[in-house]
Amino acid sequence: MTGPRGNSLLIRTPEGIEFALPLAGPFSRMLALVIDLAAVAALSSALEKVLAPLLVFGQDIAGGVIVIADFVLALIYAMISEWAWRGQTVGKRLLGLLVVDAQGFRLEPSQVIVRNLMRLIDTLPALYLVGGIACVFSRRRQRLGDLAAGTVVVRTPRLPRPDLDQVLGVKYNSLAEHRHLAARLRQKVEPEVARIALEALLRRDQLDPSARLALFAQLAGHFRALVPYPPEIIEQIADEPYVRDVVELLYRPADRTAGARVTSPP
Numbered sequence: 001m002t003g004p005r006g007n008s009l010l011i012r013t014p015e016g017i018e019f020a021l022p023l024a025g026p027f028s029r030m031l032a033l034v035i036d037l038a039a040v041a042a043l044s045s046a047l048e049k050v051l052a053p054l055l056v057f058g059q060d061i062a063g064g065v066i067v068i069a070d071f072v073l074a075l076i077y078a079m080i081s082e083w084a085w086r087g088q089t090v091g092k093r094l095l096g097l098l099v100v101d102a103q104g105f106r107l108e109p110s111q112v113i114v115r116n117l118m119r120l121i122d123t124l125p126a127l128y129l130v131g132g133i134a135c136v137f138s139r140r141r142q143r144l145g146d147l148a149a150g151t152v153v154v155r156t157p158r159l160p161r162p163d164l165d166q167v168l169g170v171k172y173n174s175l176a177e178h179r180h181l182a183a184r185l186r187q188k189v190e191p192e193v194a195r196i197a198l199e200a201l202l203r204r205d206q207l208d209p210s211a212r213l214a215l216f217a218q219l220a221g222h223f224r225a226l227v228p229y230p231p232e233i234i235e236q237i238a239d240e241p242y243v244r245d246v247v248e249l250l251y252r253p254a255d256r257t258a259g260a261r262v263t264s265p266p
Contacts, residue, residue: 009140009152011104021154021192024097026135029153032091033128039090040077044070078116083109086190092153100192102140102150111149118145156191174233175245182249185227193222194250197243204240216240 008020047069054062081089087099087107099115101107122131122143131143140152176182197219204212220239223246228234237245 009100009102009104009154021100021152021156023141024153024155025141026132028095028097028155029135030128030132032089032095032097035091035094036078036089040070040074043073043077047073075116075119078119079112082107082112082116096156097153098156098191099146099151099153102142102146102152104192106190107151111151115145115149115151118143118148121145173245173248174237175229175242175249178229178233181227181229185223185246185249188226189223189246189250193219194247197223197247198251201244201247213239216243219243 007025008022010020048066051062051066051069054065078089082099085093088097092098099107099112101111119131122128122134122145124130128143131145134147135141135143138147140146142152146152175185200207200215200219204216207215216239220242223242224234234242
């Protein structure tokens with residue numbers, strides 16, 4: 001379930017976990033676009049050198065092919081970047097912006113394709129005027145491509161590091177013993193999922209017992225499927241402790257989890 005709250009996208013899970021993602025404004029999105037255009041221009045320059053032999057067929061033919069190739073390159077750049085980087089291009093990554101599903105789910109390939117094909121309309125008549133106007137007046141600051149694809153662009157500010165010794169209260173983390181798997185887990189877990197897992201631990205005592213069991217079972221199942229650990233490790237850890245260990249890997253510096261024995265502050 002989602003809903004607007006001021007300048008944020010409010011997401012509420014069925015288990016009662018609620019968090020807000022700040023919406024990206026037109027100005028920050030425009031800055032990200034300028035950076036992406038610079039990246040596309042660099043790629044386009046290299047592409048034009050590759051297509052230079054086409055000049056033997058005439059200036060008009062070569063120019064037409066290059067124009068079409070540049071347009072296709074811009075679309076492919078945006079689509080591949082947003083899919084491979086889970087909602088980010090170079091510009092969005094540098095400015096801390098992220099494309100997400102409007103309902104809080106992970107982006108689907110069809111959404112990435114639709115929102116980028118709609119740039120044909122958003123750029124009209126020039127300088128993204130149509131898309132900019134839609135972004136200003138939309139409730140969720142969506143351009144036409146976002147409205148068609150069911151996506152929203154949010155900001156991902158760097159969050160202050162929580163007091164993990166107080167939140168986790170764990171002195172041993174068996175997941176950290178397998179350093180290559182721990183590193184892979186840090187790489188694969190999406191920021192939104194990590195945040196939900198942390199929120200679940202912070203608010204676990206406020207949850208209904210059945211909802212608490214269901215939530216941590218779902219989170220633990222997701223993490224187990226994402227990076228499989230040896231059976232002798234995962235079979236000994238219940239769902240909630242498993243999520244707790246994963247959150248520690250994600251939020252605590254690697255040097256503090258490597259030995260896996262953590263002493264709490266006095």
